[in-house]
Amino acid sequence: MSSPGAPSCDNYSPRSLSGYELDHYAGRIRAVVIQLAGEEWGGQDARVMPSTAGRAGTAVTAVSDVPRHALPAVRRSVRATTTPAKLRLLLIGLVSLCLVWGAVAAWVVSQRASGANDVASTSETLSLDGQQIYRALSDADATAASAFLSGGLEPINGPPSYQADIAQAAVHLERATAAAGHSPAAADLATLSAGLPVYTGEVQTARADNRLGLPLGAAYLREASVLVRGKLLPAARNISAEANVRLAAASGRATGLPLALVLLVAAVIVGFALYSAQRWLGRRTHRRLNRGLVVASVAGLVSLLWLGIALGMARADLLQARTHGSTPVAALAQADIAAQQARADESLTLIDAQGNDSFQADFVTVQHRLGPGPGTLLTDAVTAARGSPAAGPAAAAASTATDWYGAHRTVRSLDNNGRHKQAILLVTRPGPRHSFTLFTRLDRLLASAIDADQAVFNRHAVAGSNAFIGLEVGVIVLALIMAAGCARGLTTRLAEYR
Amino acid sequence: MRPPGWLRLPSVLLVTAALTVWVVPGSAAAYLTPPPAVPLLPPCHPSASSLRPTGPPRVTPGSFMEQIRDRGRLIAGVSEYTYPFGFFNPLQRKPEGFDIDIVHAIAKAIFGNPNKVEFKAISDLQRLPEVQSGGVDIVAHTMTILCQRLYYVDFSSVYFNAGAQVLVPKNSLAKGLADLGGQKVCATAGSDSIAHINAARSHPIPFPVMNFTDCLMLLQQRDVAAISTDNNILDGLAAQDPWTKVVGSPFTSEPYGLAISQQHPGFVRFVNAVLQQMRTDGQWADDYRDWVGHSVPAPPRARYKD
Numbered sequence: 001m002s003s004p005g006a007p008s009c010d011n012y013s014p015r016s017l018s019g020y021e022l023d024h025y026a027g028r029i030r031a032v033v034i035q036l037a038g039e040e041w042g043g044q045d046a047r048v049m050p051s052t053a054g055r056a057g058t059a060v061t062a063v064s065d066v067p068r069h070a071l072p073a074v075r076r077s078v079r080a081t082t083t084p085a086k087l088r089l090l091l092i093g094l095v096s097l098c099l100v101w102g103a104v105a106a107w108v109v110s111q112r113a114s115g116a117n118d119v120a121s122t123s124e125t126l127s128l129d130g131q132q133i134y135r136a137l138s139d140a141d142a143t144a145a146s147a148f149l150s151g152g153l154e155p156i157n158g159p160p161s162y163q164a165d166i167a168q169a170a171v172h173l174e175r176a177t178a179a180a181g182h183s184p185a186a187a188d189l190a191t192l193s194a195g196l197p198v199y200t201g202e203v204q205t206a207r208a209d210n211r212l213g214l215p216l217g218a219a220y221l222r223e224a225s226v227l228v229r230g231k232l233l234p235a236a237r238n239i240s241a242e243a244n245v246r247l248a249a250a251s252g253r254a255t256g257l258p259l260a261l262v263l264l265v266a267a268v269i270v271g272f273a274l275y276s277a278q279r280w281l282g283r284r285t286h287r288r289l290n291r292g293l294v295v296a297s298v299a300g301l302v303s304l305l306w307l308g309i310a311l312g313m314a315r316a317d318l319l320q321a322r323t324h325g326s327t328p329v330a331a332l333a334q335a336d337i338a339a340q341q342a343r344a345d346e347s348l349t350l351i352d353a354q355g356n357d358s359f360q361a362d363f364v365t366v367q368h369r370l371g372p373g374p375g376t377l378l379t380d381a382v383t384a385a386r387g388s389p390a391a392g393p394a395a396a397a398a399s400t401a402t403d404w405y406g407a408h409r410t411v412r413s414l415d416n417n418g419r420h421k422q423a424i425l426l427v428t429r430p431g432p433r434h435s436f437t438l439f440t441r442l443d444r445l446l447a448s449a450i451d452a453d454q455a456v457f458n459r460h461a462v463a464g465s466n467a468f469i470g471l472e473v474g475v476i477v478l479a480l481i482m483a484a485g486c487a488r489g490l491t492t493r494l495a496e497y498r
Numbered sequence: 499m500r501p502p503g504w505l506r507l508p509s510v511l512l513v514t515a516a517l518t519v520w521v522v523p524g525s526a527a528a529y530l531t532p533p534p535a536v537p538l539l540p541p542c543h544p545s546a547s548s549l550r551p552t553g554p555p556r557v558t559p560g561s562f563m564e565q566i567r568d569r570g571r572l573i574a575g576v577s578e579y580t581y582p583f584g585f586f587n588p589l590q591r592k593p594e595g596f597d598i599d600i601v602h603a604i605a606k607a608i609f610g611n612p613n614k615v616e617f618k619a620i621s622d623l624q625r626l627p628e629v630q631s632g633g634v635d636i637v638a639h640t641m642t643i644l645c646q647r648l649y650y651v652d653f654s655s656v657y658f659n660a661g662a663q664v665l666v667p668k669n670s671l672a673k674g675l676a677d678l679g680g681q682k683v684c685a686t687a688g689s690d691s692i693a694h695i696n697a698a699r700s701h702p703i704p705f706p707v708m709n710f711t712d713c714l715m716l717l718q719q720r721d722v723a724a725i726s727t728d729n730n731i732l733d734g735l736a737a738q739d740p741w742t743k744v745v746g747s748p749f750t751s752e753p754y755g756l757a758i759s760q761q762h763p764g765f766v767r768f769v770n771a772v773l774q775q776m777r778t779d780g781q782w783a784d785d786y787r788d789w790v791g792h793s794v795p796a797p798p799r800a801r802y803k804d
Binding site for chain 1: 578579580581585586587588589591709711712714715735738739
């Protein structure tokens with residue numbers, strides 16, 4: 001341990017340092033403790049070393065260059081003059097620094113973890129569930145309308161049936177309600193919870209009346225449709241929109257760089273403080289290593305590595321969840337919702353048979369919004385899905401949409417030329433180039449694309465938030481170990497002066 | 499299932515509002531307000547306001563009937579919701595009813611084929627505008643011949659006589675509008691039934707909706723206390739809900755006619771000839787038996803202003 005020629009610890013006298021030097025170091029340590037900022041100690045050490053070595057073994061009464069009585073009283077009380085006093089100051093400083101480090105690291109971790117958790121369990125769930133509720137209810141509306149067209153009975157090879165839609169809406173509503181807590185989405189979820197049974201009640205009454213051949217069924221169907229379009233769909237849209245805003249905030253909190261920077265600065269300060277303390281202690285005591293400080297350093301290094309790996313992995317996962325998960329899913333869901341709306345319009349042009357073209361006008365508007373084409377929902381979704389598992393189905397959906405528009409034009413020209421029944425056939429029965437078949441294909445492609453990317457999102461979001469498991473507690477425990485190590489290492493040295 | 503009040507009432511209002519937008523295409527929403535007061539009504543006898551036919555129905559060259567024949571179909575404005583006069587049969591997927599069969603008879607007189615008809619489902623509110631604008635050739639839609647309507651359109655001779663009554667739930671104690679003061683009574687916007695409810699001395703609250711089936715739905719949901727309109731329509735609603743009953747006796751006289759544009763008096767005479775034929779050859783009685791009831795009265799006697 002000791003360098004050749006240097007005195008052993010046992011006969012080493014603390015009085016071998018000049019009062020000036022002791023004063024100097026105590027002031028230095030205090031400055032470090034207070035400012036949490038390191039200065040270059042090495043040069044000082046190099047300058048001090050020879051004098052320390054030169055006086056080895058001699059007991060000299062410390063003589064201060066600065067007369068002690070000349071110092072202001074306050075300064076005198078803070079400024080340590082003896083090595084034990086300096087060690088005591090160093091002890092307090094390092095222990096405080098370790099604890100502060102632990103607190104800062106735990107705070108940063110908790111911020112990130114809660115952000116990641118928000119992404120995975122609250123905001124994204126709400127956003128996706130809101131979209132899925134919209135999708136399911138809109139499809140239920142369209143299915144119910146086309147069921148009415150086909151005489152109160154649903155086509156045998158129909159799209160996801162009305163019942164499946166309602167079950168899906170209920171499942172997502174339940175999940176969203178569980179995730180929402182006291183978020184602003186609660187009011188919209190309450191609207192949906194109260195409205196869904198009313199809607200299904202009205203549709204069931206409509207179906208019962210239709211089965212009896214009563215025109216009353218159509219009145220219930222219209223009332224149900226007005227309830228869905230006027231109240232439930234806007235509520236579902238609000239939930240998604242509101243959750244998307246929160247998702248962006250949570251994602252920023254979980255992946256943003258400023259917090260990581262705070263952590264990095266804190267780590268540099270602690271690392272430097274530990275390094276310098278050991279170096280000073282090594283020179284002062286002629287021992288290379290102090291066991292306590294080494295333990296503290298190792299614990300600090302472990303916590304830094306753990307933090308770096310966990311935060312890095314979580315960030316990568318959450319970014320992946322966003323680029324290949326929530327972003328394409330949101331774009332695809334938008335496209336799907338527009339497709340559902342156009343489908344409902346197509347059915348309603350035939351139900352109403354009013355000779356008015358308001359539904360057809362709406363269909364054309366939605367068609368322009370849906371695309372494919374530059375700046376349209378489908379093209380945006382295909383772009384967003386690039387590189388994700390949804391890329392294939394999304395591209396297929398875009399080309400199917402074009403085919404569907406062609407089939408729709410056939411339906412309209414049949415209906416406009418008095419061939420209402422053939423038009424209804426194309427919309428309600430499967431067959432090659434039938435509007436029914438093509439829309440069903442479009443809808444299934446979009447749904448499978450959404451499912452694929454939602455799986456990507458779930459996998460990465462869960463992985464991203466799992467990266468934080470145990471980290472907060474671990475960082476705190478490691479910080480306590482660091483503090484204990486510093487305390488142990490310096491008290492051992494201090495004990496040598498008694 | 500009874501929806502909570504906060505959800506129910508707005509949705510009812512939405513029905514009214516949305517159906518206005520939905521069913522009434524664009525500009526027709528303007529007709530929600532009644533047409534401006536007629537400045538000076540010509541002398542009017544609703545039951546004797548039509549033009550006398552010039553013999554059996556015949557498509558003369560250059561006539562409006564020939565235009566229809568060239569077009570390939572008769573365009574008729576009908577109700578989709580007024581069982582059993584004009585309604586969309588969800589099982590047959592086509593409009594059926596007493597009014598519909600009369601339209602088929604007119605198509606048969608023009609084309610020799612009763613099915614060469616394009617049925618255009620319209621609401622009560624759209625009846626006058628559709629005839630005036632030429633959107634339809636004829637309206638067969640439980641339409642009462644009224645002097646204020648004669649100002650805008652022509653009517654055929656009377657083909658059915660109705661009278662307003664009241665429909666209430668079976669357990670209601672009301673016997674007529676007199677017992678329904680301060681309560682909501684439903685009828686379609688644009689029908690003269692709303693005017694009758696408004697004029698009742700007991701001051702019921704008129705509740706206008708788009709179609710009479712909407713009234714029945716509201717009655718089933720207990721949002722209105724009663725429905726008041728022509729007894730034949732009420733009978734049709736009661737047939738769809740056995741837990742309702744028609745009460746009181748008819749308090750108005752409602753002679754039904756087919757509405758035709760004033761630009762086609764030749765077509766009015768032609769339609770009257772078809773109606774006259776139906777009255778005499780038993781078709782009218784068959785139509786009545788099919789849709790209204792087994793005890794068939796004598797058809798309304800045709801009277802003309804010539």
